[in-house]
Amino acid sequence: QSVLTQPPSVSGAPGQRVTISCTGSTSNIGAGYDVHWYQQLPGTAPKLLIYGNSNRPSGVPDRFSGSTSGTSASLAITGLQAEDEADYYCQSYDSSLSGSKVVFGGGTKVTVL
């Protein structure tokens, strides 16, 4: 069971907007640790999509955007395209009495209808 909770799947038609939630707790997102997002196309390694909650690396289309609120974060994809069909993972840092560690969400599969 992942420390960060994501929906297993979301879907949308081309051109639509979809959002992926990433729910954490007061020991990670709620503690002020940043959230980062990765895209994993089928059969490939993950690729950084969003860092520091809402920043896009060079080359990432502005159709992708990230935000945080309280103990949760969201990734939005606007103008959904066929090439966006992939798995998406959120990542943060967790610090509690039991220790500190990097944590990932369980991943969300985006399907373009």
Added chain:
Amino acid sequence: EVQLVESGGGLVQPGGSLRLSCAASGFTFSRYVINWVRQAPGKGLEWVSGISNSVGSTYYADSVKGRFTISRDNSKNTLYLQMTSLRAEDTAVYYCAKAYSGYENNWFDSWGQGTLVTVSS
């Protein structure tokens, strides 16, 4: 261009050992925290271990603590993961991933292509 190339994966019996390597190029290897992240077949990403730059502080997930050892050779620009007492649940593709800067509250800006470790009799 940053490149991370993993090697050393393969089939190993339960209880066995294996050493993974990650050869880095395109950046000043000694300055960065490098991590291992794994992905079991059909499953999500799991952070395994990380090692700081020159100081060499190490960090481990509870699932591998005491069984895996991360190390680095900055003179060879290479990261290692020594895995012992392997279990079926360690079966996964192992990626090395470069952190943008430090260990805490950081992200992975470059990833290797991964190497598959299969633990089975």
